[in-house]
Amino acid sequence: MIRTPHALLATGGLAADAPPQDGIVGYVTDLVERLGGPGAGLAVALENLFPPIPSEVILPLAGFVAGQGRMSVVGAIFWTTLGSLLGALALYGIGAALGRDRIRAVAAKLPLVKLSDVDRTEAWFIRHGVKAVFFGRMIPIFRSLISIPAGVERMPIAIFALYTTLGSLIWNSTFVFAGYLLGDNWHLVEGYVGILQNVVIVVCAAAVAWFVVTRVRRARRARQEPEPATVPNPGTGVPDPSGRGTLYRSGGWDDGGHGGAR
Structure with a gap:
């Protein structure tokens, strides 16, 4: 008998701290249950476009469903990786449609941001874009966002697709196998990914705070320092x-x- 997450919850088979089976999580769970591998792939593609859809639920759930015989582990990894690529390509297209000129126009209107900051960011991405795309696919929050600057900078789409696929393959395989091995306890993966995500949020918040404080201090010093007098030669x-x-x-x-x- 194949036990689905909904059935396990109804019979008390899932732990009390399992993710709630309503709202977005419930929709994703039902999608994977009904469609199997293609459903998991569709859910992952949507997760790239709508961050509230949690990949830390989709991927181990796909592994759990594979463990119940609804699909193979290889199939779960294939479909979720395909979904990751399709979602990333959609965001790449959004970045390409925005273009450098629009991004620079928006940055010029932001307080404390200078166009030289945009120039340095572009130069960094040109040098390290391949590594950023590859490793970015394995970092919460940045997994989706990294596709947008790749599109803005018009990274060759074949290279973008290759390294997006490789990075997604590693990330997806890890969590699909975790769900497969944990079985009924697949939902425990969400807690560990949540810790990693919180660490990323704290680091990002600290970086933004440092940037703002540094710029404000520079602006104050510039206002306080008297302008040098100009004396004719x-x-x-x-x-x-x-x-x-x-x-x-x-x-x-x-x-x-x-x-x-x-």
Whole structure:
């Protein structure tokens, strides 16, 4: 007899701390139960576009369903990785549609952000974009977001697809196998991924705080420092406001050859 997560919950087979079987999680669970591998792939593709859909639920759930005989582990990994690629390509297309000019126009209007920051970010992505896409697929939050700058910078789509697939394959395989091995306790994976996600959020928040504090301090110092006085070089002059000629450092005026110094 194949035991689905809904059936286990109804009979008390799932632990009390299992994810709730309503809302988004319930919809995803039902999708995977009804459609098997293609359902898991569709859920993962949607997870890329709508972050509230939790991949930490989809992937181990797919492994659990595979353990119940509804699909093979290889099939679960294949469909979820295909879903990851399709979702990433959609975000890549959004980034490409936005383009560099729009991104720079938006950045120019943001407080404390300079276009030089955008230039440095672009230069960094050009140098490390392949690694960013590959490893970014294995970092919560950034898993989806990394596709947008790749599209903005028009990374060759074949390279983007290759490294997105490789990174997603590692991430998806890890959690599908975890759900397969944990069986009825597949939902425990969510807690560990939640810890990792919280760490990422804290690091990002600290980085943003550091950026804001640094920029505010620089702006205050720039306002407090007096502007250096401009002194004409010897032999050069400044126009006389009265229109009489040009005042030289010697104290005389040049009236353009009409009377000499006065």
